[in-house]
Structures are given as structure tokens and as C-alpha cells.
Amino acid sequence: xxxxxxxxxxxxxxxxxxxxxxxxxxxxxxxxxxxxxxxxxxxxxxxxxxxxxxxxxxxxxxxxxxxxxxxxxxxxxxxxxxxxxxxxxxxxxxxxxxxxxxxxxxxxxxxxxxxxxxxxxxxxxxxxxxxxxxxxxxxxxxxxxxxxxxxxxxxxxxxxxxxxxxxxxxxxxxxxxxxxxxxxxxxxxxxxxxxxxxxxxxxxxxxxxxxxxxxxxxxxxxxxxxxxxxxxxxxxxxxxxxxxxxxxxxxxxxxxxxxxxxx
Amino acid sequence: xxxxxxxxxxxxxxxxxxxxxxxxxxxxxxxxxxxxxxxxxxxxxxxxxxxxxxxxxxxxxxxxxxxxxxxxxxxxxxxxxxxxxxxxxxxxxxxxxxxxxxxxxxxxxxxxxxxxxxxxxxxxxxxxxxxxxxxxxxxxxxxxxxxxxxxxxxxxxxxxxxxxxxxxxxxxxxxxxxxxxxxxxxxxxxxxxxxxxxxxxxxxxxxxxxxxxxxxxxxxxxxxxxxxxxxxxxxxxxxxxxxxxxxxxxxxxxxxxxxxxxxxxxxxxxxxxxxxxxxxxxxxxxxxxxxxxxxxxxxxxxxxxxxxxxxxxxx
Numbered sequence: 078x079x080x081x082x083x084x085x086x087x088x089x090x091x092x093x094x095x096x097x098x099x100x101x102x103x104x105x106x107x108x109x110x111x112x113x114x115x116x117x118x119x120x121x122x123x124x125x126x127x128x129x130x131x132x133x134x135x136x137x138x139x140x141x142x143x144x145x146x147x148x149x150x151x152x153x154x155x156x157x158x159x160x161x162x163x164x165x166x167x168x169x170x171x172x173x174x175x176x177x178x179x180x181x182x183x184x185x186x187x188x189x190x191x192x193x194x195x196x197x198x199x200x201x202x203x204x205x206x207x208x209x210x211x212x213x214x215x216x217x218x219x220x221x222x223x224x225x226x227x228x229x230x231x232x233x234x235x236x237x238x239x240x241x242x243x244x245x246x247x248x249x250x251x252x253x254x255x256x257x258x259x260x261x262x263x264x265x266x267x268x269x270x271x272x273x274x275x276x277x278x279x280x281x282x283x284x285x286x287x288x289x290x291x292x293x294x295x296x297x298x299x300x301x302x303x304x305x306x307x308x309x310x311x312x313x314x315x316x317x318x319x320x321x322x323x324x325x326x327x328x329x330x331x332x333x334x335x336x337x338x339x340x
Numbered sequence: 341x342x343x344x345x346x347x348x349x350x351x352x353x354x355x356x357x358x359x360x361x362x363x364x365x366x367x368x369x370x371x372x373x374x375x376x377x378x379x380x381x382x383x384x385x386x387x388x389x390x391x392x393x394x395x396x397x398x399x400x401x402x403x404x405x406x407x408x409x410x411x412x413x414x415x416x417x418x419x420x421x422x423x424x425x426x427x428x429x430x431x432x433x434x435x436x437x438x439x440x441x442x443x444x445x446x447x448x449x450x451x452x453x454x455x456x457x458x459x460x461x462x463x464x465x466x467x468x469x470x471x472x473x474x475x476x477x478x479x480x481x482x483x484x485x486x487x488x489x490x491x492x493x494x495x496x497x498x499x500x501x502x503x504x505x506x507x508x509x510x511x512x513x514x515x516x517x518x519x520x521x522x523x524x525x526x527x528x529x530x531x532x533x534x535x536x537x538x539x540x541x542x543x544x545x546x547x548x549x550x551x552x553x554x555x556x557x558x559x560x561x562x563x564x565x566x567x568x569x570x571x572x573x574x575x576x577x578x579x580x581x582x583x584x585x586x587x588x589x590x591x592x593x594x595x596x597x598x599x600x601x602x603x604x605x606x607x608x609x610x611x612x613x614x615x616x617x618x619x620x621x622x623x624x625x626x627x628x629x630x631x632x633x634x635x636x637x638x639x640x641x642x643x644x645x646x647x648x649x650x651x652x653x654x655x
Contacts, residue, residue: 215611235458245380246549250607252594272523279605299601316527318552320596322575325556333604 079266080106080129080145085138087124098124101138106283108233111260111267113281115313121290122270125339129268130159138215140235146171155257156157160227164239166219170211176222177207181194196200196225200255213333217248224255234266242273253280270293278302342370342543343392344406348483350391352398358400359615361387363567365403369511374544375411376554376575378457379564380612385547388564389513392592393424402507403617408510425452427540429504433516434497439488444531445472446501471502474539475532492526505536505600512537515547530557551594557581563587566613566623573647583649622651 087099100122107111115124127133129140131150139148147155163169170179180193197204200221211219220240227235237256248267257280259265271277277284278298284326285295286309294307352364362384369375377385377646381427390396392405392412405412412423414495424430432438449468453459458466463543465484472480496603497517504512518526536558537544546558554561554575559579563571571584582588594604610627619625621636628635634652642648 117524137629246551247380247590247593247608248611250605251609254605254607274523275428275595275597278597278601302597312524314597316524317597318527318530318550318556319598320552320555320579320591321598322555322558322579322593324598 078105079108079220080268081141081144083139085094085140086136087121087128087133087306088136097290099128099135102287102292103138104285104289104292104295106122106234106268108266109260109264110282111269111280112288113271113284114268114270115284116287117272120287123238125287126161126194126238126268126270130154130161130236132161153187156183156232158232159234159236160230160232161218161236161238162223162227162240165243166216166223166238167211167243169223170219172211175208175210176202176214176254179211179222179227180225180314183226187230192229196229199228199259200225209305214243215248217251219250220244221255222235224252224259228263231263234268236268236270238270239272240269241276242271249276253311256280272331274302274313285312342369342371342373342407343405343545345392346390346404346442347399348391348403348405350396350398353386353399353614354399357616361398361509361567361615362391362479365564365567365569366641367562367569367572368600369543369610370439370535371391371543372541374428374534374558375548376546376561377564378551378554378561379569380547380549382612382615383564384567385564386515388516389493389547393428393430393513394420394624395424395430396631399618400542408457422456425509426456426458426507427510429507429509429512431497431500431504431512431514431517434520435493436499436520437499439496441488444484445485445486445488445491445553447449449484449499449503451508458507458508466504467506471506474497475502475536476503476504476528477500493521494528497521497525497529501532505540511543511545512543513547515550517546517550518553519550532549533557551591563590566618567615568622568650569621569641570651577647583647584624584651585628585630585653587649619650 083103085099085102089096089098101123114122128135135148139146177193179228180196181191184191193207194204197206200204202221203217241252244252253276269277269281281298284298284301285292288309294301294310300311305314346366348362348365349360351358351360365388379385391398391401401413404643417632435605447466449471450464453464453467468484472483474611477483477495477498504579518529521529528555558575561575562569571578571587578587582591588606589606594607595605608627613623622639623637625631630653639652640648642652
């Protein structure tokens with residue numbers, strides 16, 4: 078067991094009112110597995126991801142990482158083992174730093190030997206990228222830089238927060254295949270946060286469905302997708318559009334009579 | 341035929357050079373038909389539809405856009421204002437920014453009705469209320485008096501659809517109408533667009549990057565790549581039996597919910613070309629596994645009605 082989360086909560090105070098963003102969430106992730114976390118915007122999935130990395134303090138609950146309670150933990154030791162890949166490859170790289178400097182920064186902070194060349198090879202970027210700046214790269218290439226940066230300290234666990242949703246359709250498969258290859262090669266464990274149900278099904282071993290701050294259903298990916306139990310999961314799956322035009326959803330005009338409208 | 345576009349070209353001036361975002365696009369939309377234009381960002385799909393109504397700062401627009409027999413590109417701005425909103429309604433991508441934040445919802449819906457003198461002030465109030473009911477906005481009386489920030493994303497998109505339909509247009513152009521929305525809301529909005537279309541008997545031109553949106557609502561689809569249509573046909577033909585290597589590979593790069601999970605995703609290597617330095621001949625050539633010498637020649641384009649793919653391997 079790499080990660081064991083127990084009854085994790087995050088409450089934001091809005092004046093006198095309280096808003097519970099994450100409401101008592103518990104789950105476990107085994108080493109080498111991928112937990113896919115799905116839910117709609119505002120359901121608390123990104124807050125949860127950031128709490129695991131201690132980027133946001135939690136209100137209550139416990140997080141055990143590799144057997145150790147890290148709930149009170151802050152500081153650099155954790156960064157070496159847990160990292161994050163962000164959604165927007167345009168906003169998450171410093172535009173004034175060269176790719177080489179971006180990748181060197183975590184290594185310097187932690188006093189580790191330079192392995193920028195190795196990192197570039199790992200994510201399939203040419204060596205000449207080192208001296209270039211983020212604006213010279215496409216979205217897919219920038220996301221490769223973001224992945225290389227997350228891998229710099231050789232972590233065990235990576236939170237991927239919507240890593241492909243800002244990318245073009247023809248680039249998404251490149252990045253997903255890269256994430257899968259890296260997972261196998263480096264024995265990584267992922268929390269994959271996404272709203273794209275088809276991608277989550279493709280690369281997750283376990284899937285958790287979040288709704289209004291709670292995990293409403295969790296289980297092996299195949300089971301969640303073939304036999305969803307919770308009404309919300311069923312609604313999510315029935316809302317997902319098929320790529321097969323023969324499965325077109327006909328507008329149910331007969332069922333719901335429209336208000337007569339005359340000009 | 342509601343809309344006939346012939347050899348539309350749209351150019352922007354970038355760094356002293358001319359960037360052709362749309363490089364000769366021809367298609368038509370029949371009465372009551374839903375046509376999808378699908379492609380990745382920068383392929384020219386939005387530039388093309390914005391140029392049709394001259395809603396773009398493009399330096400050069402050429403070709404013909406025949407709407408009800410008249411060329412929109414030859415019209416003056418004053419003449420175009422009688423078409424925009426009245427005969428052609430538009431739903432924009434981002435429901436957060438395309439409503440006026442300082443105007444009440446009711447007044448935004450009434451604006452077009454009053455401008456085009458379709459209704460009196462009193463009638464327009466009633467029609468705005470009816471429209472909100474038709475597009476399924478909850479508590480419509482209350483919403484009329486509210487401002488956009490008081491509504492959720494899905495509700496705002498419904499308001500935008502109500503505005504687009506207010507003057508009972510012949511054609512509705514929807515540019516990525518569901519991209520900014522959650523999946524469950526997306527399904528509702530697409531369902532609403534289809535219902536509205538059969539209810540109002542309008543034609544729908546839908547711009548999207550999402551092939552599953554095309555599969556679920558369109559009759560016909562045009563696939564765009566680097567400013568050109570590379571394949572077109574009925575959705576069944578294009579999505580079930582794609583001819584162009586780009587369409588084929590795009591479909592294999594997406595996970596399908598109704599196929600086994602173990603089926604690997606095929607990645608299309610490289611990225612779409614820079615329109616300022618286009619390769620000679622077929623724009624997909626540098627990424628195409630089937631490319632040969634003949635692909636350095638411009639691939640053939642078909643006529644606007646039949647199904648075709650702009651590829652030497654298909655001809």
C-alpha cells in the first residue's frame with residue numbers, strides 16, 4: 078500500500094458560513110496502480126489532489142504515505158517522493174526560464190546531480206530543447222516538459238491533474254501513452270484526475286467517482302464502467318457520448334412535450 | 341439549400357506575412373440539416389464561420405457565402421446586421437464571457453427582437469419569458485431580472501441558445517457550444533439543441549473538436565486540417581469507415597467506451613503544421629505513415645455534395 082487516505086476533509090470558511098469542499102474521503106492506492114478520479118467541476122477532485130501533496134492543508138483526517146502519517150508533514154522530504162503534473166502546460170512553466178533551467182531547479186534545490194539530458198530522453202524531447210524557452214514549444218511538448226520536471230526527483234507517486242484536457246485531440250494519445258510507458262519503466266503510482274471518462278477507463282486500474290465532495294462509488298475500472306451502482310455514476314456514464322453514430326441519442330420529443338411556441 | 345460556401349479563404353497578417361487560416365473551403369448546409377465541422381485548434385474552423393458573417397479582424401476574406409441566394413461577403417455592414425441574429429443565429433463557445441455582464445438576462449434576449457422590430461416592447465417581454473421556458477431555464481420569471489453572474493454555466497448556455505433562437509433564424513451556427521461545460525450538462529445542451537432544431541425547423545452548423553459530439557448530433561461532417569477540408573460525408577460514413585489517414589488515425593487515438601479497454605491507443609506523432617511554413621502538397625504528409633512522393637502534389641478535392649477525402653491514396 079503506497080497511499081492510504083482516511084476520512085480526509087477540507088472546510089473553507091466563507092465569512093460565518095462554512096463550505097465543505099472535500100467531505101470525509103477515504104481510499105487506498107497500491108504501488109504501481111492508477112486511481113482515476115472523476116467528477117464534474119467543483120466536486121473537490123483538484124482540492125483532494127492538492128491536499129495529498131500538502132499543497133493545501135487539510136481540515137481533518139489522515140494521509141498515510143508508505144506507512145507514514147504525512148498529515149502534519151511539511152517540507153522538502155515529501156517533494157522527493159510525491160509530485161504533480163498540472164493541467165495547463167501554458168501556465169505551469171515559467172516563461173522566463175529555459176527548459177534546461179526548469180528541469181535543473183528541483184535538482185539544485187535538493188542538491189542532486191544534474192540529470193537534465195536523461196530527463197529529456199525519458200519524455201522524448203530532443204537535447205537541443207535545453208536552451209529553448211517554453212513559448213517555443215507546442216502544448217504537447219510543454220506537457221512533456223511538465224512531466225520531465227515532475228520526474229526530476231524520482232518520485233514514487235504523481236498526481237496528474239487533468240494532464241491532457243488542455244491538449245489537442247491528436248496530441249492526447251501521445252501524452253497518455255507516455256504516462257503509461259513511464260509508469261511501467263519507473264514503477265510509478267498515479268492519481269489521475271480527469272473529467273474525460275473514456276481516458277479514465279483506458280488508463281486506470283481503480284476508479285473513484287466524486288460528487289459534492291464525497292466519493293460516491295469506487296472500484297476496479299472495468300466494474301465501474303460495466304456495472305455502475307450509484308445513480309450519479311449511472312448519470313455520468315449515460316451522459317458520455319459514444320463515437321458510434323449508430324448510438325445517437327434521439328431527442329425524446331414525445332416524452333417531454335415542449336411548450337408551444339408561436340410567432 | 342440554406343447555405344452554400346464556395347472556395348472561402350481567410351487571411352490574417354502576421355509578422356508582415358499573410359497567414360492563410362482558411363485555404364479554400366467549400367460546403368453547403370441543407371434545410372433542417374445538422375452539419376458538423378470538426379478539427380483541432382488552429383485548423384481554421386472558427387475562422388471560417390466567423391468570416392462568413394464578417395465577425396473577424398481578418399485582412400482578407402475571399403470566395404462566396406451564399407445565404408438564401410445572396411452573397412454575404414458582398415453585403416455592407418448595415419446589410420449584414422439585418423442578417424446577423426435575425427436570419428442567422430449564433431451560439432458562442434464560452435457562456436462565461438459571451439453574455440454582457442452589465443445587462444439583465446431578459447434585456448439581452450429582448451435586444452434582438454427589438455432591434456429587428458419583430459416585437460413591441462411589451463410583446464418582447466412575453467417572448468423572452470417564453471423563450472426561457474422553452475430552453476428549460478428554471479424559474480424563468482426570476483431569471484429575466486437577473487444578471488449573468490447569478491446563473492450557472494449550463495444555464496448561461498441555455499440563455500445564449502434562447503438569444504440565438506429569439507428571431508426564429510433559418511440557420512444557427514454553434515461554435516463549440518458545449519466545450520466549457522461538464523459532461524452531464526453537455527448532454528442536456530446537445531439534447532436541447534436537437535430539440536430546438538426540430539421545433540424551429542432551423543439548420544444547424546456545429547463547430548467542435550469533439551468527434552463524439554459529432555457522432556451524437558450531426559447528419560453530415562466536414563473534417564478540417566490546416567485550413568482545408570480533408571474529408572467529408574455523412575457521420576456514419578466518416579466515423580465508421582473513415583477514408584483519410586488523418587480521420588482514421590484520429591479515431592484510433594481516442595479511447596472508445598464500447599470497445600475493450602486493452603485496445604491500445606495509436607498516437608499521431610508530431611503536431612499540426614505551422615500555417616506560415618506549410619509543407620508542399622498534402623498538409624498531413626509529415627505525420628502520415630502512408631505518405632509517398634505523390635503526396636508532394638496538392639491532393640484532389642471533391643465536390644461539395646458527395647463523400648470524399650482529400651488524399652491520393654483514396655482516389
